[in-house]
C-alpha cells in the first residue's frame with residue numbers, strides 16, 4: 001500500500017536577528033508533528049528556512065557594517081545551529097536567496113504578468129517596515145484620527161508613507177472564491193477564532209496588493225524591470241512550492257498541497273489571504289490547513305530587544321536540557337492560545353512533571369528491577385493470564401490505561417492540540433506512579449509473592465515503554481534514553497510489538513534531576 005504523505009512547513013524566519021523562543025516555538029511544534037507522523041509511518045516532508053530579502057534585513061545588515069550577503073549568511077548559520085541543538089528533524093531548509101527559489105519567484109511573476117493578474121501602477125499608502133506590511137488608510141483610521149499618529153495594527157510601531165511606481169497583484173479578483181473556499185472548508189484556517197478574524201478582514205474588501213518596491217535593491221529583481229525588486233512577502237510565500245521544485249518537480253507532484261502551514265497568529269493574514277489568492281491565480285490547489293498559534297509574553301511583558309527580556313532557547317536548553325524546553329513549550333499553553341513564559345513556571349513544570357512524575361517512575365521501576373530481578377525484566381507470570389480480569393484489579397487497569405492512551409492522543413495530535421496529548425500521556429504516568437504506591441512491590445517482595453511481584457514489575461515496564469514511545473515526538477532524546485535504559489535496542493526499539501521481558505536493563509542517571517529552589 002502506498003504510504004500516506006504529509007507535508008508541513010514553518011514560516012521562513014527573518015534574518016534580521018538571531019532565533020529566540022518565539023521562533024523556537026513554531027519550529028518545535030512543527031517538529032513534534034513531523035516526528036509523530038513519521039512514527040506513524042507516513043511519508044513526511046518537513047520544510048523550514050529563512051526569509052532573507054526586504055528592507056528590514058537590509059537595514060539590520062547595514063548596522064553591522066558587513067555586506068548584506070555576509071550578514072545574512074552568518075545569521076542563517078545561527079538558525080541552523082539552533083535547530084540542530086533543539087533536535088529539529090527538518091527535511092529541507094530553504095533560503096530565499098538561493099537560486100532555486102529566486103528562479104521560481106521570477107517565473108511566477110512572469111507567468112502572472114502574462115495572465116494579467118500582475119499589472120503596473122502607482123502605490124501611494126502606508127507601510128510598516130518592521131512587519132513589511134502595507135496598511136490601507138481606513139484600517140489605520142480605526143485607531144488614530146491624525147495621520148501623524150498612524151500605527152501598524154500588528155506591532156504598534158509608526159508606519160511610513162510610500163509613493164512609488166509598482167506592480168500590483170490582483171488580489172481583489174479572488175475575494176469571493178476565497179470566501180467560498182473558507183466557508184466550504186471549516187478546517188482551512190485554524191483555530192476557529194483566527195478563521196473568524198480572517199473572514200471579517202476579507203469582508204471589509206480586499207485591495208490589490210503592491211508587490212514590487214523601488215526604494216531599495218535587496219530583493220528578487222523583477223524580470224526586465226531594472227530598479228524594481230519583488231515585495232518580500234510575495235517572494236517568501238513562494239518558498240512552500242519552490243522548495244518542492246515547482247512547477248515540475250517530483251516532490252511537488254508528491255507532496256503538494258501542504259497538509260499544514262504552521263505559524264504565529266500575526267502572519268496568518270498573509271497565509272490565509274495573499275497566499276491562497278496567489279495559488280488560485282496560478283491554478284494550484286490550496287493548502288489543506290493554515291494554523292495560527294498564539295504569542296508568548298515573558299514574565300507578563302511583550303518580548304522585545306528594547307526591554308531586554310528576549311528568551312534565548314539555546315541558553316535555556318543549555319541550563320535545563322533541550323527536552324525540558326521542548327516539553328515546556330508544548331505543555332504549558334494550549335496551542336493556539338497566547339501564553340506567558342516565566343522562569344518560575346518553567347522550573348515548576350520541570351520539577352513536577354519531569355523530575356517527579358516521569359523521572360521518578362522510570363528510576364524507581366529500574367531500581368526495583370535491579371533489586372528484585374538482578375536487572376532483568378521479569379516475564380508476565382503465565383498463570384496470571386488465567387486470573388479473571390475483575391480480580392486482577394489495579395493490574396489490568398494500568399495496562400488498559402496504557403493501551404488506551406495510544407488511541408487517546410490521536411485526535412489531539414491531528415488537531416495540533418499538543419498540550420492535550422501530553423496531558424493524556426501524563427495521566428498514564430500518574431496512574432503508573434500511583435500503581436507503585438498502591439501495589440507497594442516492596443511489601444509483595446517481603447511477603448514472598450514472586451508471581452505478583454513479576455506481574456507488577458512487568459506491567460510497569462509495559463506502561464513505561466508506551467510512555468517512551470508516546471513522548472518521542474515531544475522529547476526524542478528522553479524517549480531514546482528510556483528505551484535504552486529498558487535495554488531495548490535496534491531498529492524495533494520503539495515498536496510496541498517488541499518483546500520486553502527477559503531483557504537486561506541498563507539503568508542510567510535520573511532523567512531530570514530536581515532543580516533546587518534558589
Ligand code: MSP
Pocket residue numbers: 010011012013014015021022023025026051236237239262263264265266267294295296297303
Ligand atoms: N518572515 C516572516 C514569515 C514568512 S513565511 C513565508 C516572519 N518571520 S519572523 O522571523 O518574524 O518569524 C515568524 C515566526 O516566529 C512566527 O511564527 C511568529 O509567530 C513566531 N514568533 C515570533 N515572536 C513570537 C512570540 N513572542 N511568541 C510566539 N511566536 C512568535 O514573520
